[in-house]
Amino acid sequence: MRSIPLLTLLLSGWFVVPAHADEAQDWLTRLGQAEQQQSFQGTFVYERNGSFSTHNIWHRVQDGKVRERILQLDGSAQEVVRLDGRTQCVSGLLVAGLGDTPNSAARALDPQKLKNWYDLAVIGKSRVAGRPAVIVSLTPRDQHRYGFELHLDKETGLPLKSLLLNDKGQLLERFQFTQLNTADTPPDKDLQPGSDCKVVNLESDKASAVKAAQSWRSDWLPPGFVLTSSTARKDPATKNQVNSLMYDDGLARFSVFLEPLNGEKITDTRTQLGPTVAVSRRLTTPQGDMMVTVVGEIPAGTAERIALSMRTDTATTQQ
Amino acid sequence: MSREALQESLSAVMDNEADELELRRVLSACDDVETRETWARYQIARAVMHKDLLLPRLDIAAAVSAALADEAVPAKATRGPWRSLGRLAVAASVTLAVLAGVRLYNQDEIAGVELAQQSNQPGLVAPQVKGPAVLAGYNESSEATGPMANGVLQGQPGWHDQRLPGYLRQHAQQAALKGTESALPYARAASLENR
Numbered sequence: 001m002r003s004i005p006l007l008t009l010l011l012s013g014w015f016v017v018p019a020h021a022d023e024a025q026d027w028l029t030r031l032g033q034a035e036q037q038q039s040f041q042g043t044f045v046y047e048r049n050g051s052f053s054t055h056n057i058w059h060r061v062q063d064g065k066v067r068e069r070i071l072q073l074d075g076s077a078q079e080v081v082r083l084d085g086r087t088q089c090v091s092g093l094l095v096a097g098l099g100d101t102p103n104s105a106a107r108a109l110d111p112q113k114l115k116n117w118y119d120l121a122v123i124g125k126s127r128v129a130g131r132p133a134v135i136v137s138l139t140p141r142d143q144h145r146y147g148f149e150l151h152l153d154k155e156t157g158l159p160l161k162s163l164l165l166n167d168k169g170q171l172l173e174r175f176q177f178t179q180l181n182t183a184d185t186p187p188d189k190d191l192q193p194g195s196d197c198k199v200v201n202l203e204s205d206k207a208s209a210v211k212a213a214q215s216w217r218s219d220w221l222p223p224g225f226v227l228t229s230s231t232a233r234k235d236p237a238t239k240n241q242v243n244s245l246m247y248d249d250g251l252a253r254f255s256v257f258l259e260p261l262n263g264e265k266i267t268d269t270r271t272q273l274g275p276t277v278a279v280s281r282r283l284t285t286p287q288g289d290m291m292v293t294v295v296g297e298i299p300a301g302t303a304e305r306i307a308l309s310m311r312t313d314t315a316t317t318q319q
Numbered sequence: 320m321s322r323e324a325l326q327e328s329l330s331a332v333m334d335n336e337a338d339e340l341e342l343r344r345v346l347s348a349c350d351d352v353e354t355r356e357t358w359a360r361y362q363i364a365r366a367v368m369h370k371d372l373l374l375p376r377l378d379i380a381a382a383v384s385a386a387l388a389d390e391a392v393p394a395k396a397t398r399g400p401w402r403s404l405g406r407l408a409v410a411a412s413v414t415l416a417v418l419a420g421v422r423l424y425n426q427d428e429i430a431g432v433e434l435a436q437q438s439n440q441p442g443l444v445a446p447q448v449k450g451p452a453v454l455a456g457y458n459e460s461s462e463a464t465g466p467m468a469n470g471v472l473q474g475q476p477g478w479h480d481q482r483l484p485g486y487l488r489q490h491a492q493q494a495a496l497k498g499t500e501s502a503l504p505y506a507r508a509a510s511l512e513n514r
Contacts, residue, residue, distance in 0.1 A: 076512065244489065257482075268327075273487065280479060280483075293482070293483070
């Protein structure tokens with residue numbers, strides 16, 4: 001009766017695999033809802049090549065409004081306070097011209113869509129910050145994005161730990177809670193911004209945002225990535241107009257920056273900062289040479305190809 | 320041929336992105352001491368940038384061009400056992416140089432991502448390539464000068480130094496604005512300010 005174990009194996013394989021995929025999808029849906037519905041406070045660490053930092057987070061959902069404050073605990077006191085996804089105040093250097101871009105609403109995590117570009121699976125259980133967790137893996141279906149491993153809180157669906165992995169399985173960055181309290185709602189005093197938190201003024205943002213003179217498009221994009229915002233602003237230091245485009249596939253994101261070189265001879269470069277790559281390529285256009293810089297959490301080769309594929313719509317361009 | 324075009328070609332060869340024309344241009348200029356030095360400097364600069372000073376002495380261009388020079392001798396020349404062995408050696412040395420180049424290239428890819436490797440990540444992870452240890456590398460000096468980490472490429476290195484931090488910051492902040500997982504992009508953005 002050798003065939004019985006084999007048959008069982010086959011059958012279990014048949015039933016288990018789709019079940020796991022659906023389960024992963026359910027968990028991601030829960031993750032998407034959790035941050036809109038669950039109050040919590042906790043401490044997390046963020047680690048990437050060359051950087052390790054610790055942060056506190058207070059997150060309160062009350063009367064349908066989500067208020068959140070994040071404060072870095074080591075080094076400089078980097079801080080951000082957000083209300084319903086809108087940044088209220090930030091410490092450190094805020095780039096002007098970002099606050100109020102059209103369609104800048106946060107997009108919900110859509111497991112149905114993600115399934116096109118990632119294999120979703122529940123791959124096990126773990127324990128993070130003293131809480132039982134479920135491990136959901138998002139394995140990319142092509143070489144144009146990185147894989148995620150999410151450890152989601154069993155009780156609430158909140159992400160307790162998130163790892164970004166390249167195609168060789170190497171860890172690019174780690175986000176991990178060390179302590180999380182979902183029982184108590186954070187009090188008002190913890191959600192008050194500190195004195196160094198500069199209020200974000202949307203009016204001044206609008207002033208530095210300028211109308212895009214050229215429209216840009218990409219001849220090639222990695223499958224699944226769509227344009228989610230497009231801005232143009234004047235750099236206060238150089239007086240150059242910098243166009244920026246942001247694309248995402250529902251999870252991974254990259255930005256493309258286009259800046260005129262004004263005759264300067266600049267060499268192409270490539271830089272990697274933990275999970276983030278920055279690739280600069282010179283592009284010849286009828287209006288003069290431009291520097292195209294692709295910045296994002298995508299593999300370097302993909303960023304390179306995107307940088308080489310940018311074109312203006314106004315006229316024929318040549319690389 | 321202009322110096323600048325040559326340097327661009329050099330850079331392209333280093334990035335494994337040279338077309339045949341560029342490769343020929345570099346190879347033909349390779350006897351020039353200055354070019355060789357530039358090449359070596361690029362390699363070292365690149366290695367430093369990726370914190371990966373492993374094989375700065377490897378001179379692929381020289382190896383490849385030497386191999387090609389040998390090959391250029393017409394095949395009509397004396398045929399003997401040593402001759403064919405020599406040709407085999409040429410082929411082998413080209414292969415070796417190419418392999419070494421590929422390896423160098425791939426190490427670049429890996430070098431940026433060395434992190435405290437986790438010993439057991441369930442499921443997802445295949446056996447890992449142990450890269451050079453960059454542990455406890457937080458706040459290295461190269462980080463302190465900005466993401467470009469030095470004037471790696473000649474011209475005005477200041478251009479990228481000036482802009483890249485701003486680009487990175489803008490990307491991170493915009494991602495934080497759009498992100499559903501709000502804390503992660505924020506942490507990325509904050510980690511850029513920590514230098």
